[in-house]
Amino acid sequence: MGKTVFIKDTTIGGKDRTRDVYGILLGVLRERGLENNVQLVRVVDIGVYGQGVVVRVLPENFLYTHVEDADIVGIVEQSLIGGKPFAAKLVAEGARQLRIVLRNCGVIDPESIEEYIAKDGYQALAKVLSDTPEKTLQEMKTSGLRGRGGAGFPTGMKWEFTRKSPGAQKYIICNGDEGDPGAYMDRSVLEGDPHSVIEGMIIGGYAIGASKGYFYIRAEYPLAIERIEKALHQCREAGLLGKNIFGSSFSFDVEIRLGAGAFVCGEETALIASIEGKRGYPSPRPPFPSVKGLWGKPTCINNVETLANIPVILLKGGAWFAGIGTASSKGTKVFAVTGKVKNSGLVEVPMGTAIEDIVYGIGGGALAGKSVKAIQTGGPSGGVIPKEHFSTKVDYESLQQMGSIMGSGGMIVMDEDDCMPDIAKFYLGFCVDESCGKCAPCRIGGTQMLRLLTKVTEGEGTPKDLEQLEQISHAMQKASLCGLGQTAPNPVLSTLHYYRAEYDAHVKNKKCPACKCAKLVRFLIMSEKCVKCGMCFKACPVNAISGNRESGYLIDQTKCIRCGQCFEACKPRAISRS
Amino acid sequence: MEKLTKDGLEKLRQQHAAADKNYIKVGFSSCGIAAGAQEVYDVLCEEVRKHNADVEIKKCGCVGMCSAEPLVEVRVKNMPRVFYGKVDKETAIKIVEKHVGAKMLLNDRIYDMKVS
């Protein structure tokens, strides 16, 4: 392979010098008559951020950061001619992803069972079926895999409980009711590698002694449903579902059931009620589903990501899997890194990777011209983690210590424009909407908290309201029936804990430091900067701006609806927002 | 398809194991489709047919770089494997002409690469 050089100026802010460096490098190559032997390429993303000019030399994959113009000759002579690293600027590759769950996503055609088989698909199933279910349970326990749906219960134990529960008929359910707004790991796996989830489910069925499985998938994911349907059909054709799989005595089949837009149905007992064709009301546990689940039979419910891990674990061995991650959390975790981040997308990293490596190293940090303020994990059940704590390593325990949770894997990045009480209100509003209404703490507590938060964000709040928010939060955590109500106050408590000053500013000074809460924002024209162009006058949708091009303009605060259009329209930035 | 046996599975695995071939993969998950993967796919197919290019066009799931969709992975022998992001019609045409045809990588379009 000939040499290829990737170039990208990753400096944040300032002029992009990618083209200049490209020109200099090309000049140096021409001087040496090498311009036809080396491919120079300007790239959009080089996998490193905020490290000045970055140069990558392939096929050796030497990575150079903070490259100055003076270094270029050295790089050409050492690396391009000599094939050796240019030591002065060489850096090791930063945080990289490790793909176990997403191993086939974006690699194979999800609609082709042959391509999955070519990637060692269904080998684990064949291996498992030639041994006892106990062996599989043992292997799963060795692996230390914990449920990826949020709570992090060890999968091997869950399977064993279900296996040991008395009863001839047992069920395994794949929970694909990904309701956390802002997270879509499960959708991506179901769409990108449906067979891995199905294989995991068949293995689970064998291990717990179930003859029937159910996929419970959100109706909002039509493509995921279509691909799972296709994959199930292919499995039946190939005899991977049905009677006597691989000639063994094990028979198994799967049905799809659709969710119908109820967040609470992600909760195990509510999900079971929904599959039974009823409204998705949770019921008290115990009895746990592993004892009394679907139609009163022992049932095991696993998340999509959990199941996608299983074929790899059983093929490579539990010990191999246990070698990845931290002491208490094994393997990898897929995060949907979204919000105010440069590269929003899916990221799979080993447990124990620092938050900063995910947000800055892989996510590329904040959007142009902004700075990251915090992340939020765990969706409506989780909490925020301020940037001061970004050295935290992600695993189940450490995130809990920070007042958040692992959750299903949403990681929302927020920047300086995001207001914490407003975020808390957003999540709480979600939980109030989605509360099924069965138990009073969640139904009433949620509504009252939302009322208080609305007061706060509208500048009507008092210090007593903040106290009350905390009180109700604690009551809800203790007294709610299911996980939805117990965790709904988390976003409020964690923002109160880390950003008390921001709440105080809303309550005491009637100000929103992030200028997000419309009722607390005031737009003013600074006459000393104003060039009297009249753009704001034209932009205002409610005619709250009066004046003319000679006398200048004035905003009538009683008419202003704080839409911010004048602020955006003002070229000389003569409108202040406070 | 016949009911699979263990030997049958192994045979199938070897049969379909990745051959050393040139390919272009287009991400066909919800986000890719929303960003316009279908049009890119159609243009690529049309161009490859027109130029009779030595490359196979495939569909695949989501690689995870959702903000760069539509995403196209190109693997040509003896060249780095790269991902072109935010691919539009013009870029798709150039991918076939320049990258596959002239063995030249495109400037200002690459979002990621794989060393292998």
Place this chain on the structure above:
Amino acid sequence: MNKKMVEEEIREIADSWKGKEGNLIMVLHEIQNRYGYVPREVSLVLSEILDVPLARIYEVITFYHFFRLTPPGKIKISVCMGTACYLKGGAELLGELEHLLCVKPGETTKDGQFHLEVVRCLGCCGLAPVLKIKEKIYGSVKKKDIGDIIAQYSEETEAKEAV
């Protein structure tokens, strides 16, 4: 609606789910796919066919956000209010649509053309803010683009009507 025809159609759907426990939600999904909502006449027929009390059917329909009791507009506009879209201006898009179409979320325009609704995460967070019109998803939508996007659909229906 012709009762006999409805009965036939419903029976066909119900039969494909016969013998499967807990089939009510799946049957309702298929009904909504066919009619766009779950009409009362259909629920009455379904109650007879499945031998399920009407109250149980309504209990399920009203619990889940996905099922509708009234016909949707011809063109459904869904604005995503997942967290990523919210942070990136989903609320502003919704405001603009409310303003342009003169409806609130959950309502249909007077001419029955557009139906506006809010959804929780379409799973395209990388393209936030996102909105969906019919089955097409629009990513990275800016407030100023909305007028043009809606205009396309208004013209489309006008053109169809002219034919």
